[in-house]
Amino acid sequence: MKMIMAIVQPNKLNRIKKLLFENNINRFIVDDCFGHSDEDSIIETYRGVEMELDLKHKIRIQIAVNDDYVDRAVNAILQGGKSGKIGDGKIFVYPIERCYRIATGEEGETSIGD
Amino acid sequence: MKMIMAIVQPNKLNRIKKLLFENNINRFIVDDCFGHSDEDSIIETYRGVEMELDLKHKIRIQIAVNDDYVDRAVNAILQGGKSGKIGDGKIFVYPIERCYRIATGEEGETSIGD
Amino acid sequence: MKMIMAIVQPNKLNRIKKLLFENNINRFIVDDCFGHSDEDSIIETYRGVEMELDLKHKIRIQIAVNDDYVDRAVNAILQGGKSGKIGDGKIFVYPIERCYRIATGEEGETSIGD
Amino acid sequence: MNEFEVLQHNLNTVWTCLAAFMVFFMQAGFALVEMGLTRAKNAINIIMKNLMDFSIGSVLFFFIGAGLMFGESNGFFGTNGFFLSGVTGNDWSYTFVLFQTVFAATAATIVSGAMAERTIFTSYLIYSIFITGIIYPISGSWAWGSLANGSGWLEHLSTGAFIDFAGSTVVHSLGGWLALAGAMTIGPRKGKYTPKGKARAIPGHNIPYAALGVFILWLSWFGFNAGSTTLGDGSIGRIAFITNLSAVMGSITAMIYSWVMYKKPDVTMSLNGALAGLVGITAGCANVDWLGALLIGSVSGILVTYSVVFIDTKLKIDDPVGAISVHGVCGAWGTIAVGLFGAEKALGLAEANTGLFYGGGINQLLSQFIGVASFMAWGLLTGFILFKTVKKFVGLRVTPDEEYIGLDIEEHGLEAYQLTK
Amino acid sequence: MNEFEVLQHNLNTVWTCLAAFMVFFMQAGFALVEMGLTRAKNAINIIMKNLMDFSIGSVLFFFIGAGLMFGESNGFFGTNGFFLSGVTGNDWSYTFVLFQTVFAATAATIVSGAMAERTIFTSYLIYSIFITGIIYPISGSWAWGSLANGSGWLEHLSTGAFIDFAGSTVVHSLGGWLALAGAMTIGPRKGKYTPKGKARAIPGHNIPYAALGVFILWLSWFGFNAGSTTLGDGSIGRIAFITNLSAVMGSITAMIYSWVMYKKPDVTMSLNGALAGLVGITAGCANVDWLGALLIGSVSGILVTYSVVFIDTKLKIDDPVGAISVHGVCGAWGTIAVGLFGAEKALGLAEANTGLFYGGGINQLLSQFIGVASFMAWGLLTGFILFKTVKKFVGLRVTPDEEYIGLDIEEHGLEAYQLTK
């Protein structure tokens, strides 16, 4: 079992969601985060004093999948999240050892999705 | 050392916290996230136009523990988070290799908790 | 490749950012979370009824790095996040198996940073 | 009318209209206070309730309520002047009815606060209709009927006419008792009490809204009280002054009391204290002197703080915004206080003072008690009948799931905030 | 002037000034409604637009607009009284011009809502200048010129003078038609329609702001309508009453209609409904009776809801706040309705009623149509010329990137909220 964590542009979320559904991946979580990379920082002036807005709003997606679903999920995100420009984001994959479904208490591969 | 990440219903947080404390697990972080699963999406109409609210508000709990604490923590969450209905959430366990306590700089098993 | 996740005090973020940049670590994400540890809970009274504020506002930093960057990153956080008091936070390191840059689709060590 | 009278009449119209506009603005104030002191997931529902009780209430009061309240009375309620028949063709009547309408809407809005975060929207509309259309105007006619064509029994007590100048009892405490009946019938919000019955705090989601709401209400209250003269004459400055003095004392004593009792100066209690001072002085704002105002306000501020905690933790009645304490308890107190501090002679308004402490004997105090008691009885009686009936036939309370998810999504299909998009 | 006249004049000044202050407050109301119904990332831009169109508009109207609108007319616009030459040395003129200025600012502000979230700030300033300085006062002179020294052709129609008491058409529907031209010229927001042209919902970010804005506008509208007498006399109570009745009916019917059509009582539609009722009654608030007000408001509430959805999903014109429907459509409806419900005789204002349904024949209705049509033609014509010209020479729309990141950061270098710091 793997966890996929992706950092993407907020305006790509809907496209990625659609592609995930099409690939039969229906379980994930999403939240807001703020990222720094080589994207230009914005320098603004507040009441005459400079300030640097160096953290850009991004969306973080987390998907736990069985091993055979990893590629599909990654591809869906790669495809849906791409504009080809710096700032498009990253995907990270890391192992998980156990998974439980709280509603039933069941453990293991079947608990991750349907 | 393991990291336990759980996605639970917001109204279960207090119960889970209580059970964790009872099991002597006193260190964790909590934040808001938005999840999609088989739970029904809500279709609403905004100014005559349909919109789908397919992301439900969830709470994410993250707990880093030494190996002998994993089962206790998982059980506390399974018990506290359960209503038996779809939407109750998931628990994922994955390995961590190192842990540091910032206040002291110490590394390793002792740094994770007391 | 490793993922470094740190929980730190909000007022230390700027110092940590500066140290990361100095160590040539320019890619990370940051968000808000709420943590519980041995730090004292605050007991407040709202309209004559006691309530416990036992979750403190913290900042979570996540940095994915190649193996040779781990120590630098950890040290930067240890140094920048330290005040020596309880509540300073934790750093966790865990393995990641794959990494993709969405803009280019490239995979592997080069995709993680420059 | 001679020219002077025409001019004074025009001035009265200008003044009363402006006061009515200010009282209208109370709807915004109440909505903000109620939203601020409850959770984000129910904010839209609160907006809808405030918008709709004013809207439906206006129509009903125009057509029915005004007749019940100000028509020729059968002793118990007015019997003519329905469907604006008393209004058309007379400019002053429009002004008067408009002013009275915005008052009527207040009573229903008070109830909204005490039953917030768990009431079915349809049921809310239904009981609002009865409150503004029937319950409020009938009892209103007892005390205020003679302002137009009616004649209420409380105006003819043998102990002297019941005094409630701008409505501590007629409007506010009636609303408070209805709120009490409502909050008891519907029960507390999920999670408000532990299984063992200990009260839990459910903090409001936006204290700045509550504060802005209180400032708006305070502003509006100048119209409420000083406007109740419906006369643009010299007395309005005094009434406004007296009103303000009570309000500021209410906020001061509530702050001090909460500081002493709960260790920190509590913002929501201080805000409630200001409202309590305003509710308290509403009955006597034209009849008491500055010392009276000072005392009425000071007591109100303490009373409201004590009462909020008592109702919440001892009676275990869940009133998210403190409506019962602010409007019911302090409204009653302020009305009774006129029997203690009535200073008409000292103010040059009458031959003698009516207040017990001002040498007026016990009579006025008795009248005040009779008035307060009859409104309390009426409010609780009609309230329980109304809410139990609605509960039986339509249901009063949303399902636990709806309550958990929030009325905004469940009843109105929208969330109040989308702050990160 | 004799003493009575002096006093009445003073009273008129007090009344008109207070009404002007209230109308000024509309700027806050419009800003809140527009912010509430759009996304957080453009809130500061909306604030700047409202602040600046009022500021620049005030100066322009003082110096130029007032002359064009109220100077001696060449039949098409006023030709003197520029640079305050008609004002100085006459106290009443200051009051009058101040009152008219706050009206003029409204027209530009209406456009702002329909073009929100995608317009270049500089371009906004430019077209605002033309609207408040030239477009609005010229057409305004046609209907209202004779309030001062002018004389408009719509005041001398052979079918009888066009009636638009407080500006359903002169102010609101003109603004609405300009908004239509603007929204069409600039095109929809990114993501508003799917590639296949299906409308997508872009929910507002802060419904409580929208609600507070509506309450503020409602309050201000009492000044807008009743203040348009510029006379402190008995009629203002009636006008305020009539205004309120239409507003409440608008919110009620909009709520019901949205409930029936879209399954839940929709908060933003109900709020729009109240505004629609207010816009609708503005033309006839001094000329219709309560039945007329009831019907005008009721129709407005339904009309606005229908129109918002129609414009959004059928015409595919993106108007984030519904400005075209509220101000354009309901303004036109309300103006025409005066030809249906004009009840001057019944109200004791004139020899005969003018409304078709009140026995006044077809003439007034024709006048109303002529008025509405000429403002519509003027608004669309000048609007398209203006927006196309600005588009050509300065550009109207921010880049897709700027639109995506938000105008607050891109145009003003600041985010509206920092809630977690």
Add this chain to the structure above:
Amino acid sequence: MNEFEVLQHNLNTVWTCLAAFMVFFMQAGFALVEMGLTRAKNAINIIMKNLMDFSIGSVLFFFIGAGLMFGESNGFFGTNGFFLSGVTGNDWSYTFVLFQTVFAATAATIVSGAMAERTIFTSYLIYSIFITGIIYPISGSWAWGSLANGSGWLEHLSTGAFIDFAGSTVVHSLGGWLALAGAMTIGPRKGKYTPKGKARAIPGHNIPYAALGVFILWLSWFGFNAGSTTLGDGSIGRIAFITNLSAVMGSITAMIYSWVMYKKPDVTMSLNGALAGLVGITAGCANVDWLGALLIGSVSGILVTYSVVFIDTKLKIDDPVGAISVHGVCGAWGTIAVGLFGAEKALGLAEANTGLFYGGGINQLLSQFIGVASFMAWGLLTGFILFKTVKKFVGLRVTPDEEYIGLDIEEHGLEAYQLTK
């Protein structure tokens, strides 16, 4: 009084009361501006400060301040009329004192902004008491004593009476100088300056609040300035007009100046500009013509922007909301400007103009300088004594930890927002 006089008196009462209500509403405006321009973690503290300085200030001014300011003067301050002894039994006095009270509260509130986010609440209460109860009324008596029974030395200068019609100096710049003393004594917020002394930006947490606050203040200012006639006569329209003209010019020039200097039109500067224009015109709103207003406002807008940056980055005094610049600097400028632009003759108010540029010679300008200088000296002197004393005996500043966590939790035990629950 004959019947005319009675009517005029009634009209004056209505007008002055309404103006007082509007000025009261400034408290909401100031609270919103201050909250909006500071961080979320201190919002409740700001609410409490505004509520309490008005509440405590009202009581103090009623009982003590009014006597010091308007009692018979010993040359330096009033010596009778304490404890409302001058008020009771006279309707007009209530109105007058109410109006003056809401002014007095303003001075203390101004200080609050400059010392925001780091002051101990108890210390705030203490110094508020001294400002409203003693410092403000004493200097107030110098310039305004003769409005009632007093007689101030600034009213009898050999160069002619000091003119400060509605309080650019008496209220605003006094508040500004006290704020300067306070901000200097307490020192900058943690993190405001780098170790090397470079200013850092600490953006406000809710710009929409700041904007709503400015609109509310602007509305209230019409009451502040035009109400200062305490006469419902023709002049109020002119005063309101002049006031508005200066405000709009302030916001325009501040926007342009910030645009030129810092590349983008800055919203908080534009909002400050409007306030600066209002503060600037307050002294001369009854004495200057439109050209004067235009210039006073334009200069105010630039001055405030320049001054905010200068005080922040050069003097390194941390004033989160710009109170010193808006009220102190622009108040002084506006007062001096009366000596430049006084146009009494042109306005038909007096035999001759007093302004230097209007042919009035240098005398009035000298009087204005004397007035401004004496208030500045008084404000700084009493301010430093007051703040240093409080600092010594009670402490002025919260601990670094409290400042870091926020005053809301630390001083009041509650957070302002719970948006995700």
